[in-house]
Structures are given as structure tokens and as C-alpha cells.
Amino acid sequence: MWSYPEIAGQLIPKSVRILGIFVIICAIAWWISAFFLVSFILVLWGSLRKLKGLVKTEENLDIYQENTESRTSEIITNIKTVKAFANEAKEYQRQRDRLEREAKVSLWGIHIGYVKLGMARDTVLEACQFVVFGAALFATFGGKMSIGHFITISTLASMAYSEIKPICLLAEVFARRYSSMLRFHEFMKQSDGQDAAIALHTDTKYPQYRFDGKIEFRHLTFGYDRDRPVLENIQFTIEPYETVALVGRSGSGKSTLVKLLFRYFKPSGGVILIDGTNITELDITGYRKRLAIVHQEVDIFNGTLLDNLMYGNPTATFEEVQEACAIASVDEFLSLLPRGYHTIVGERGVLLSGGQRQRLGIARALLVNPDILVFDEATSSLDYESERSIQLAMRRIQGTRTTIIIAHRLSTVREADKIVVLDKGEVVEIGSHQQLLSQGGIYHRLHSLQESGELL
Numbered sequence: 001m002w003s004y005p006e007i008a009g010q011l012i013p014k015s016v017r018i019l020g021i022f023v024i025i026c027a028i029a030w031w032i033s034a035f036f037l038v039s040f041i042l043v044l045w046g047s048l049r050k051l052k053g054l055v056k057t058e059e060n061l062d063i064y065q066e067n068t069e070s071r072t073s074e075i076i077t078n079i080k081t082v083k084a085f086a087n088e089a090k091e092y093q094r095q096r097d098r099l100e101r102e103a104k105v106s107l108w109g110i111h112i113g114y115v116k117l118g119m120a121r122d123t124v125l126e127a128c129q130f131v132v133f134g135a136a137l138f139a140t141f142g143g144k145m146s147i148g149h150f151i152t153i154s155t156l157a158s159m160a161y162s163e164i165k166p167i168c169l170l171a172e173v174f175a176r177r178y179s180s181m182l183r184f185h186e187f188m189k190q191s192d193g194q195d196a197a198i199a200l201h202t203d204t205k206y207p208q209y210r211f212d213g214k215i216e217f218r219h220l221t222f223g224y225d226r227d228r229p230v231l232e233n234i235q236f237t238i239e240p241y242e243t244v245a246l247v248g249r250s251g252s253g254k255s256t257l258v259k260l261l262f263r264y265f266k267p268s269g270g271v272i273l274i275d276g277t278n279i280t281e282l283d284i285t286g287y288r289k290r291l292a293i294v295h296q297e298v299d300i301f302n303g304t305l306l307d308n309l310m311y312g313n314p315t316a317t318f319e320e321v322q323e324a325c326a327i328a329s330v331d332e333f334l335s336l337l338p339r340g341y342h343t344i345v346g347e348r349g350v351l352l353s354g355g356q357r358q359r360l361g362i363a364r365a366l367l368v369n370p371d372i373l374v375f376d377e378a379t380s381s382l383d384y385e386s387e388r389s390i391q392l393a394m395r396r397i398q399g400t401r402t403t404i405i406i407a408h409r410l411s412t413v414r415e416a417d418k419i420v421v422l423d424k425g426e427v428v429e430i431g432s433h434q435q436l437l438s439q440g441g442i443y444h445r446l447h448s449l450q451e452s453g454e455l456l
Helices: 004-028 030-077 079-084 088-141 147-188 196-200 254-261 284-288 305-309 318-327 354-367 384-397 433-439 442-452
Strands: 215-222 231-238 243-248 269-274 291-294 372-376 402-406 418-423 426-431
Touching: 004 030, 004 147, 030 079, 030 088, 030 147, 079 088, 088 147, 215 254, 231 254, 231 269, 231 426, 243 254, 243 442, 254 372, 254 402, 291 354, 305 318, 305 354, 318 354, 318 384, 354 384, 384 402, 418 433, 418 442, 426 433, 426 442, 433 442
Parallel strands: 243 402, 243 418, 291 372, 372 402
Antiparallel strands: 215 231, 215 269, 418 426
């Protein structure tokens, strides 16, 4: 396949040759040159018009292919759910229908379309060439044109029409790539994100920050949709080395608040200060290096346990790894693994239990030695025994750094220095466990529901 510079390199010489032939024929017989010009324009116009329709069909094919690939990825990711509901046959038929739709569009809509276009174009070009030849022959027999001019016109017309076909083929090459090229340019028009420097310049040096861990949320407002704020006028302070819990109903904005802290999004109003400095004024790479988070679903790579532990800090010593594993209780299940630290844990950590993956995530976060550590629903999907192990690990961490805990299970946050209760994107209560219970507000109601067993 040709590149676009090669297409231009082919198109320009051929266009110049056709123009030169047209001028010579015009000097010999203007009426033949007029027919040649009209036929050239009509053939080119007809080809481009048909190509426009084919380009639209290719755009539709791209959409169909994206739909199929996206669904395939979803099926593979959620294969347990597919099997659990015995929907293998249904999903297979859906994918088969999608692939058949692609095949029909590709074969009958695109391939046959190009075949028909080429056949029609070649037929018209041959007919035009015979018309020019017949007109010149008729003029020669009538004494209006010499034999020399007849030979010249016939030869030049044959050369000219033979050049029109490659030009049309070049247009086809361009058209076949136009759909992909258009989507690529749409992608390139997207503005660079704030993380672009990290991805494009891996060797860029960033400031080595060290924070005490004081975090201030001042009149913070944010919404994924500007007309529907998720957080509104959030204002509270986390002192250095303090453990603060964020609790509230689902959708109250707890995880969104952490995303703003990690600068995944920019607030629409207000600021977040760390040690008195607006976080937007800090280098994003250096800033994030001082933070760590343990998600509800810990992301595990298909490698050894040690590789996953050292992912955030590849230069960590083995003694530091062992120390972090002791704090996070990873050493409790090391003896169960066939090769200890060098055991392959499988894709997405399939060989580890949920509790083991969580403890691995905590140890990995500790190895970074962050100034601020966030637990985002780290125990919500675990059984009570695993939850207890995670709680013990979290207790060992308390007081060593600023810690933020997001949790639905209030048993996880009892010992927090401060509990911030969010409701409908606003801070409604702040205090310790006992203080909030004595207030009889939302926290007291959630606690009562969980203690009574009505809300597990």
C-alpha cells in the first residue's frame, strides 16, 4: 500500500502529462480536445461521486467492527457471568450476526462496489478513446486532417486515457484510507491531558516533594456534568498523620473526592491545598509519587508476586518488601504459595483470593512510602475474616502517615481520628465515632442499621 507522499508523487507527474497532451491536441484540433476535456471531467466526477458513497460505507464498517470488538472484549471480561446464566449460545449467535453483517458490508457494499466502479470507468474510457479515434479518422477521410495529425492525436489520446485510469486508482487508494485517516485526525485534535508529559517524556525529571500531609478542601465543587454537581461546597481539613474516614450513601461523592485529590479531574470551583499549596501548582508526576491508593478491586499484573509488589517502587530492597508484607499481613499466606515471592499470580491475580489481593495492594502502596495513603472501599467485597486481616493492617499504618479511608462498612472506620459524612455531595457531619453517634444524625442511622443486621 502506498503512503500519501507516494500518492502525491504519482499524481502530480500524471496530471502534468495529461495537461501537456491536452494542449497539443488543442493546437491540432480544438473540437477533439474539448471532447477529451469533457470526458475527462465526467469520468473523474463520476468516480469521485461513487467513491464518496463507498467512503460512507467504510465508515459504517468501522463502526460495526468497533461494536464487535467492544462486545468481544466485554464477553471475555465477563465470561463468568455469561457462563453463570448459560448464555454462551446467545452470545455466540449475537457475535456471529455481527460478523456476518461486517462480511456483507465488506463484500457486497465495498468490494463489489469497487469492482463495479472499475468496470464502469474502464468501459467509459475505452468508449471515449474509440470516439476520439473515430472522429479523427472521419476528419482525415474528409481531408480536414492530415495522416500525421491523425497518428499524433490517436497516439496522444491513447496515452492520455491510459493516464486517467491510474489517477482514478490513486483516488481509490486515498478513499480506502480516508475513513481511518479522518478518525485519526479527530483523535489528534483532542487536547493533551495533564498526564501527557508523563507518557511522552518518561525521562523527564520531576521535583522530589515531601509532604507533612495536611490536606485542606476549600469550597470544593465538581460535577461530571456542569448542570449536575456531584460535590458542592466541600470544606474540611485533614491534619498531618491523621486518619480520616469518608462515609455516606452510594453516590454521595466519596470516591469522586479522592479522584480530585489525585488530580484525575479539575474541580469546577474551590481548591485543594496540601501543606498550604494548591495542588494544581505542583508538578503532577512529583505530586502523585507522594500519594498511594488501594482500590476496592486491586489491579494485579500477570507476573510474580514480587513483580507486583515492586511495581510502584522498582528500586525497593528485599528487606523493604518483607517489612511492607509484614505490615500488610502478606507474609501470612506466603507459605501457601508454591514459590513464595516468585510465584506467578496469573492474569488479574486469578490465583489469589480477594483478601490476598487486597493485602498485596496495601503492601505495594506501602513500598512507595507515600505521605498520603487512601483506602477506597478496600474491604467492601471481602468476607469478615479477610476484612479483619485488612483492618489489622490498616491499624498498623495509622499514625505513620495521613490516611484516608472510604468505607461502607462502619466497622472499618471506628478507630479513625475523624469521620466525614457526605450526603448528596455535601458535608453534613464531622466528628469521631462516638461524637457522631451522640448526634443522632445520618451516621447514627447507618450505624444502627448495620448493628441491627438490617444493612449488611
